Amino acid sequence: MTVLSLEAVPIPGIPEIEPAADLAGMVLDAAQRHSIRISAADVLVFAQKVVSKAEGRLRALEDVEPGDRALALASELDKDPRLVQVILDESSDVVRAERGVLITRTRQGHVCANAGVDGSNVPGELVSLLPEDSDESARRLRAEVGRRLGEAPAVVVSDSFGRPWRLGQTEVAIGCAGLSPLDDRRGLHDALGQELKATLPAIADQAASAAGLVRSKDGREGIVIVRGLQRFITGADGPGAAALVRAREDDLFK
């Protein structure tokens, strides 16, 4: 009997990321230096911050001119109006603005606090934005690693999202390539032969969470290799994390 087991290992020694950094090269170098083998059976989970920095997805607050809506929201929420303007620029709509919390839907469809705009681990008055299209980032990273390695691991771009009824954040996949984002068990049968209804584990989100558990607190370990998910790995890039976004018309909590 084969026991499937999962392993998540951070790739240490990734240098500070600058815009236009060669992330694929950095990962392969660091992995080689630490004798960490990467194969097509693995999932590379990149922290959003690492991808955003490499893609130059940063904005300087001193260059932002807040508009009327940003000024009003900022005063209501006691936030920096320039930050609120950046958040609005990244959002298609505001889901909640209450008690200091600004939850929006990003242009990619992800619902999260502050549209993922974040000032930690970026210097000074810079804030980092989510990648423009995190699925495209994942596909590009997968192709770049694959070209140099000779085989392409799956790639997840991960960010930490809060939850409406639970405290704390969990890592979720905002981008993915080469990994089934969802494991569609519907139509399958349980151990008693009854059909499994509506069971649809969010594989890519759980892979992001597993990776999140091994990151150091200071954000230096932004890339984690997850092994043991072979049965969810696909040759094609697949639908990406877009498949994890609930359609707006099905949202019961608008």
Added chain:
Amino acid sequence: MTVLSLEAVPIPGIPEIEPAADLAGMVLDAAQRHSIRISAADVLVFAQKVVSKAEGRLRALEDVEPGDRALALASELDKDPRLVQVILDESSDVVRAERGVLITRTRQGHVCANAGVDGSNVPGELVSLLPEDSDESARRLRAEVGRRLGEAPAVVVSDSFGRPWRLGQTEVAIGCAGLSPLDDRRGLHDALGQELKATLPAIADQAASAAGLVRSKDGREGIVIVRGLQRFITGADGPGAAALVRAREDDLFK
């Protein structure tokens, strides 16, 4: 340099669980048979279904007499009124009842579909309920395993919850003992020396998700050992998954 890595291994060969089953004994037997070592540095993640069955938390739908509210909701949602009555019996309030979806707050405070009442992997017209107090279940399992093993691993009781804006389910901790449910990083500093604000990773939920990735589809592998979380393991049982429940007064999505 020590690289922290995470490992999740399902414990195979757990027999079908009957009410009053000796879960702690079953885990230790199965682990020994498969040469899986369990120590105080490990987290044992039990699927809710396994714990519920062992605790006899099952109800037979044929014995349920639906009341007026259950009849009305059932007709609105196109559900079995007896099942709706069971869900209401397990809930403190209804959060959403729309488009065939019934989301409630359980008496323990967890917000989820159908109050966690579930008919899969239980025979016939039986449905399984969440444990009466999953934190107490976790503490009891931890103590029982600890007594026989001579050292007590941390214990998580896990269930799969949907998310309002994302498709698919992820495993979360509905009970926990001996593991910090949240890793409070607030007041710490990022790699650039700036204070990390509001970063509070939900360790127990992410441990449940990591374990979820190695379960087989048919529900036979209900217990998973997670290694590599030593820095979150505590001698005392701690606050449990109750600490993961956002207070009702802070809920922006009632």
